[in-house]
Amino acid sequence: MKERKIRNMEEFAAISGVSRPTVSKYFNDPESVRKTVRARIEAALDKYDYRPNIFAMDQNRRRTKNVGIVVPYLADPVFAEIARNLERRCIEAGFRATLFSSHGEQALEVEALDRLRSLRPAGVLLAPLGRLSDRDTIARFCAEVPTVLFDRDIPGVGEAFVGSDNMSFVLQSVEYLIRTGEPPCFFEMKNPSNPNSIARRRSYAAAMEGHGLEPMVIQVDGEGWGLEQIGYDGAMRALEQRALPTDTVLCSNDRLAIGFLAASYEMGLRVGRGSGCALRVAAHDDHPLSRFTCPPLTTVGHEYDLVSNQGVEALFELIETGGRLERRTETLFPARLVLRESA
Amino acid sequence: MKERKIRNMEEFAAISGVSRPTVSKYFNDPESVRKTVRARIEAALDKYDYRPNIFAMDQNRRRTKNVGIVVPYLADPVFAEIARNLERRCIEAGFRATLFSSHGEQALEVEALDRLRSLRPAGVLLAPLGRLSDRDTIARFCAEVPTVLFDRDIPGVGEAFVGSDNMSFVLQSVEYLIRTGEPPCFFEMKNPSNPNSIARRRSYAAAMEGHGLEPMVIQVDGEGWGLEQIGYDGAMRALEQRALPTDTVLCSNDRLAIGFLAASYEMGLRVGRGSGCALRVAAHDDHPLSRFTCPPLTTVGHEYDLVSNQGVEALFELIETGGRLERRTETLFPARLVLRESA
DNA sequence: GAAAAAAGTTTCCCCGCGTAAAAAATATTC
DNA sequence: GAATATTTTTTACGCGGGGAAACTTTTTTC
Numbered sequence: 001m002k003e004r005k006i007r008n009m010e011e012f013a014a015i016s017g018v019s020r021p022t023v024s025k026y027f028n029d030p031e032s033v034r035k036t037v038r039a040r041i042e043a044a045l046d047k048y049d050y051r052p053n054i055f056a057m058d059q060n061r062r063r064t065k066n067v068g069i070v071v072p073y074l075a076d077p078v079f080a081e082i083a084r085n086l087e088r089r090c091i092e093a094g095f096r097a098t099l100f101s102s103h104g105e106q107a108l109e110v111e112a113l114d115r116l117r118s119l120r121p122a123g124v125l126l127a128p129l130g131r132l133s134d135r136d137t138i139a140r141f142c143a144e145v146p147t148v149l150f151d152r153d154i155p156g157v158g159e160a161f162v163g164s165d166n167m168s169f170v171l172q173s174v175e176y177l178i179r180t181g182e183p184p185c186f187f188e189m190k191n192p193s194n195p196n197s198i199a200r201r202r203s204y205a206a207a208m209e210g211h212g213l214e215p216m217v218i219q220v221d222g223e224g225w226g227l228e229q230i231g232y233d234g235a236m237r238a239l240e241q242r243a244l245p246t247d248t249v250l251c252s253n254d255r256l257a258i259g260f261l262a263a264s265y266e267m268g269l270r271v272g273r274g275s276g277c278a279l280r281v282a283a284h285d286d287h288p289l290s291r292f293t294c295p296p297l298t299t300v301g302h303e304y305d306l307v308s309n310q311g312v313e314a315l316f317e318l319i320e321t322g323g324r325l326e327r328r329t330e331t332l333f334p335a336r337l338v339l340r341e342s343a
Numbered sequence: 344m345k346e347r348k349i350r351n352m353e354e355f356a357a358i359s360g361v362s363r364p365t366v367s368k369y370f371n372d373p374e375s376v377r378k379t380v381r382a383r384i385e386a387a388l389d390k391y392d393y394r395p396n397i398f399a400m401d402q403n404r405r406r407t408k409n410v411g412i413v414v415p416y417l418a419d420p421v422f423a424e425i426a427r428n429l430e431r432r433c434i435e436a437g438f439r440a441t442l443f444s445s446h447g448e449q450a451l452e453v454e455a456l457d458r459l460r461s462l463r464p465a466g467v468l469l470a471p472l473g474r475l476s477d478r479d480t481i482a483r484f485c486a487e488v489p490t491v492l493f494d495r496d497i498p499g500v501g502e503a504f505v506g507s508d509n510m511s512f513v514l515q516s517v518e519y520l521i522r523t524g525e526p527p528c529f530f531e532m533k534n535p536s537n538p539n540s541i542a543r544r545r546s547y548a549a550a551m552e553g554h555g556l557e558p559m560v561i562q563v564d565g566e567g568w569g570l571e572q573i574g575y576d577g578a579m580r581a582l583e584q585r586a587l588p589t590d591t592v593l594c595s596n597d598r599l600a601i602g603f604l605a606a607s608y609e610m611g612l613r614v615g616r617g618s619g620c621a622l623r624v625a626a627h628d629d630h631p632l633s634r635f636t637c638p639p640l641t642t643v644g645h646e647y648d649l650v651s652n653q654g655v656e657a658l659f660e661l662i663e664t665g666g667r668l669e670r671r672t673e674t675l676f677p678a679r680l681v682l683r684e685s686a
Numbered sequence: 687g688a689a690a691a692a693a694g695t696t697t698c699c700c701c702g703c704g705t706a707a708a709a710a711a712t713a714t715t716c
Numbered sequence: 717g718a719a720t721a722t723t724t725t726t727t728a729c730g731c732g733g734g735g736a737a738a739c740t741t742t743t744t745t746c
Contacts, residue, residue: 008702019725024704034712034723053461055398056702060731074442075427075631080418084446096458099417099442103427115439118396118732228635258635265637288418292571292601294608294637351732362695367734377693377742399732403701461702 006050016044027052054096058120067095067315068116068124068145070109072152073225074101076255077288078302079127082151085308086125093316095122104193104225106132113141123315123323126158127151130195146323148315150307152195159318159325162311165332166196169284169300170203170250172337177248178211180273181280181343185216185245187238187260188252189230191223197252200284204250216245231259239267248280248343254290254299257283261293261342271295272341280343284335296340303333349393359387370395397439401463410438410658411459411467411488413452415495416568417444419598420631421645422470425494428651429468436659438465447536447568449475456484466658466666469501470494473538489666491658493650495538502661502668505654508675509539512627512643513546513593515680520591521554523616524623524686528559528588530581530603531595532573534566540595543627547593559588574602582610591623591686597633597642600626604636604685614638615684623686627678639683646676 006012013020017040026033026041033041044050058064067090071079083099090097098119100112109129116124124147128138135154141147142158149158177184186204188197205215220234231251238244251257260281264271269278272295283290286301310331318325349355356363360383369376369384376384387393401407410433414422426442433440441462443455452472459467467490471481478497484490485501492501520527529547531540548558563577574594581587594600603624607614612621615638626633629644653674661668 010702020703021705021726022724025724028704036712037724051457051460053402053702054458055461056402056731057704059396059399059402059702060704062704074417075420075423077418077420077423080420080423084418084444087444087446099444101427101430101442103430114394115397117394118398228632232635258632262635262637262639266639289571289601289632292575292605294605296605296609353732363733364696364735365694368694371734375693379742380694396732399701400734402703402732403734405734 066121166199168334174207184250190219227255231256235260235263251283254287282343298343409464509542511677517550527593533562570598574599578603578606594626597630625686641686
């Protein structure tokens with residue numbers, strides 16, 4: 001079947017009896033060459049299985065079919081899930097997606113953007129690190145490469161932003177918790193890596209005040225992305241010291257809540273809204289595993305599909321209009337309350 | 344600060360008053376040029392912040408500093424964690440790591456290898472899909488590109504394999520469970536995507552027989568990578584029908600166990616090894632969240648660090664010896680029993 | 687300060703391919 | 717079968733940079 005190795009398009013063209021530019025045309029669009037020629041190429045193709053070097057191709061194209069996707073931390077299942085969705089949609093739309101994770105480090109985010117620039121992508125979907133981002137570098141990048149920000153906004157940077165409305169997240173959870181029991185205290189990291197956290201804390205305070213209630217914020221120590229551990233440690237301390245001002249805890253995000261639930265379980269505190277339960281715990285994000293916690297976690301979920309959809313739609317529109325939008329668009333999706341047993 | 348844009352090395356060389364080959368040399372190793380020249384280049388560098396196009400660079404190098412990493416499913420936290428480790432180590436060793444996820448699809452695995460080939464990597468770390476892999480394509484790829492397989496072996500393919508010893512996993516868990524209580528039944532998917540599962544089932548049977556016991560295997564339906572859901576559904580059915588032959592359940596992997604624990608909790612069955620517990624549940628992999636399940640999951644863990652270490656070491660050695668090893672090496676690490684409260 | 691060594695410059699060709707323009711070959715039309 | 721339209725081939729250049737060879741300049745050595 002496969003005979004000898006083909007090094008490049010020149011060789012392949014010679015072997016298939018067609019000129020190189022025609023072969024090039026074929027790989028750009030097989031329908032664009034006459035069918036007798038196509039047959040010759042395809043005959044050679046399954047005899048020698050040659051494939052053009054995509055980076056050499058892209059180097060010279062007017063517009064590549066590359067799309068870059070950058071997320072701040074791929075080991076976080078929420079981002080893993082979003083990235084997988086985005087990648088799938090880009091591929092379906094005929095693009096070649098390249099995924100980068102900043103792994104929580106500014107240097108890696110910068111490096112990712114640098115490699116992306118070399119790729120000459122048609123467009124980029126970027127979820128910045130946030131607090132840790134090098135704003136200038138990102139702004140310069142966005143000035144060169146058509147970019148849609150998602151998840152976390154950097155005001156004025158990029159052609160569009162798509163994300164979830166953190167205000168809506170917290171309004172829903174707070175409203176629900178107040179309506180069905182004691183008002184919640186808010187459980188979060190003192191120095192969150194995630195800037196969305198700050199928006200959520202503010203929204204919590206606003207929501208409580210809107211109900212004529214005093215905000216109660218519990219801030220726990222810890223750095224980095226080991227959120228479950230941080231949540232666990234903080235919860236253990238709070239529970240041991242009986243420092244909770246109420247029986248209802250609203251965590252800034254699900255990963256903290258997973259740690260909180262583990263601590264509650266260890267302390268023998270039953271979590272849930274039924275009688276005999278000592279605590280109610282709710283959170284935000286609808287982490288892929290939140291449905292499988294014990295008890296299943298009541299949370300306010302991202303509309304992943306909507307954000308992904310709108311993100312890629314915005315990107316495709318951006319690409320079609322030549323990379324620049326008349327004015328920056330910002331799309332915020334309201335969140336969806338997911339009632340489970342924990343609150 | 345940043346004045347006008349530099350398009351290529353030629354322009355940058357002109358502007359910095361140095362010849363292009365010297366600039367090229369500088370970017371390959373800043374120490375390789377005289378310090379007066381280096382100063383000129385660096386002066387221009389922070390004035391115009393030019394960076395060479397990495398793909399153009401790699402196109403022509405003898406040996407690139409690229410390393411490819413391919414994992415079967417990045418939304419699985421276990422692989423996300425491994426990938427992050429590998430990436431970090433490669434970067435520390437001065438390589439540029441590029442990460443691909445096959446997302447559980449053969450077509451994407453093939454595509455990843457194709458793009459990798461175009462990258463001309465010095466070496467590749469590949470965790471194949473397994474059952475779903477296109478063996479021929481992978482074999483052909485490995486014949487061209489120095490490759491170390493990890494996690495899942497494809498016998499005879501690639502220059503080396505590094506992974507965990509599934510036999511050791513299961514031997515440890517079975518031995519422990521038998522020693523401390525009832526012998527375990529084995530809970531797994533009927534048609535696992537993951538070929539390691541098959542090795543684990545066999546090891547379970549062998550271990551039980553080694554103790555003079557009859558293997559008890561529970562196979563649940565379900566396809567794909569939503570393992571927690573599959574574990575949950577299967578556990579619900581088994582628990583409702585009281586189909587468990589013993590009070591001790593050994594799950595093929597932690598993700599199934601997470602679903603199992605959720606089902607147990609919902610059924611009001613207390614899991615653990617203490618009195619008053621109805622079930623013991625253990626599993627394999629030491630998933631990042633297993634420490635935070637309720638109760639925390641007793642599991643047999645990968646030595647992530649050892650596998651990562653050995654994987655990159657094998658790769659670096661492979662790269663240094665010019666891409667081929669005299670004979671294929673296979674490294675299996677024994678697993679580490681992680682005792683928690685679930686069993 | 688002259689000779690030797692080291693580093694930089696010029697000049698060319700290479701990687702693997704896109705693309706444009708002009709010339710040649712095929713297909714289509716009547 | 718001639719005229720026209722459509723494809724393909726030829727030729728040539730570009731992308732952004734690696735690398736070798738021959739030559740010139742700078743630095744080091746004694």
